[in-house]
Amino acid sequence: MTRILADLPEEEIERLDLIAHEQGKSRAAVLREAVSAYTAKPASNKDWLEIGFGAWKDRTDICDSVEWQRRERAANTRPWDNDYPVVRAEFPDLFDEEDDREHERHLAWLAENGMKLGDGNLKPGALGRKRARK
Incomplete structure (x- = not known):
């Protein structure tokens, strides 16, 4: 695992420490989870079109x-x-x-x-x- 050095505002460090304390984890573990969630491959816009297309086609409670x-x-x-x-x-x-x-x-x-x-x-x-x- 590669080690990095990052500068964060004091308020964010305090929030990070609070989250780590609440979850019973280290600051580094919370940061790793946050980076992992942030860099996870999001669905492309086309995927959302396919998922949502026609989702309301059978609705009778809405009009034109x-x-x-x-x-x-x-x-x-x-x-x-x-x-x-x-x-x-x-x-x-x-x-x-x-x-x-x-x-x-x-x-x-x-x-x-x-x-x-x-x-x-x-x-x-x-x-x-x-x-x-x-």
């Missing part, structure tokens, strides 16, 4: 990932968002009557202020100018 993502985004749609009517039509189970009432209140507020759906990205002060035109 694109559909899932669209539904998650739809779940965060608020009644005052510009796309509320479109999202509400596509995912009616995500919304209730209170959401619809809030949407109607929002539309009424917009009309009252001379605005329409989609005018939400106004510059500061634009609301005052719109009211002045009434």
